[in-house]
Amino acid sequence: MTVHEIPCILCPVSCQARVEKTAAGTILITNLECQRGEPYVRQELETPLRDVFTTISIIGADIPRLPVRTSQPVPKQEVMNCMRALAQLQVTAPVRIGTVIHQNLLDLVYLPFVSFF
């Protein structure tokens, strides 16, 4: 049986989840104060997901950068690939908050990009 800890980051309580893998292969997650933590910890064990946010170039606006984010978190190992792809983008003002700047970046079909500001 192996035991390790994963900090839950969903809220400021910052529970330190205990993850136990039994000999039979089942994963037991304990030491969480609320129910939201367990799906997060399971996701961290399988495929950690992260929001991607940066700025892209914008022409004709009062400031030179437009903040953008992913509408969904992406797998952690794709974050820097997303950043490289986003560095190529440029838009022209005006851009309304919530406008989709780029659909399916990196052909991750579930990842439409939206902007705001």
Add this chain to the structure above:
Amino acid sequence: MVKNLDLAVIGSGAAGLAAAVAGATAGIKDVCIFEREAWLGGILPQCIHTGFGVQYFNENLTGPEYITRFTEEVHQLQIPYRLNTLVTHISPSKRITYVNSEEGVTHLQAKAIVLAMGCRERPRGAITIPGDRPAGILTAGTAQRLLDIDGYLPGRRIIILGSGDIGLIMARRFTMEGAIVQAVIEQLPYPGGLRRNIVQCLHDFNIPLLLNHTITAIHGLDRVEHIDIVQLDSQLNPIPNTQRTMACDTLVLSVGLIPENELSYDMQLQMSPSTRGPWINEQCETSKQGVYACGNVVHVNDLVDHVTQSGHIAGKVAAKYLHKETSPPLYHMQLIPNQNIRYLVPHRINYNTPFTLYLRVTHPLRQATITLGNQVIGYRQRVTPSELIPLSVDPTKIIKADSIVAAITGIPDLR
């Protein structure tokens, strides 16, 4: 002839906009928000990361997304505001002096004022690091503005002093934009920022966090070239023979925030030494009638959601005052923190409506029980100074006294 104004809101960040919206919604028409920047929103337009609004909206928003919800409300309610306008003075009789390029220096007589000026960063001069004075030393918030508003990456090999949230956020932003963050240096044995930022900003990018370390010297002729760091003992004294040198071209300081209270001093408000802002009661009332304070000008919050909530209270109570619906205080209870509490807000209780008490501990504790007078008001498995603790309080259950001890007791947490 000085013009009158019903409600003046000083600052258009999360606190100011929530106050203005609450005041206007409660029927106050003659409002003005004063903002020294060229846009509404305070610091939030440059906080492009997610993590805002999880409590208030139950959604995970970026700073610009979060504050747009409130700027849109300001526009819908047609609340007047002045941009590029600096309030330079407020007299004890609520006479406001402001300056901008269109009106010059102008005076207004306000009936009610909401103070929502926020806080500012401690700079190098506040922590006295010896050494050279080259280019390449800047605060985390300035670096954030350069990167995310102006579009400049301020360095390539960066060291961050202080593990507060803005420093951690910037460690991630620099790394994502292609710079190398060599280390985050923290003098205390525990990080200053939220746990989620330690995980998502440092662990995710393998950025070393050097606890119990500080910088002893900065070296560089025109630009920062390297810094000396040293390990500290539990009393924060340097440990001999632990000094080493790290090369870098930029030093970013994330060494704390100070509520920005020049105007509060101008007005001769009574200040709290523990929060370094005006003392307030649970209705955001200050020592002066018709003057309310909310958000980071009262104390430095770590979640914007709490700032919005306090702004909302301030605006609502200011509207009640202007409608002459204010009821006199029922009690004068001053809250006295015990030695495990660095500070608490509000500082006093005057009414019997339930409210949220926020407190920050001096050091990490586990199995912490929080009491107010004779009442147990909360229990937490773990508390740290980086995380403000919100607690619901029902004043009707507390035995009344002029001063009431708020106490947190637990076991020191050496995790």
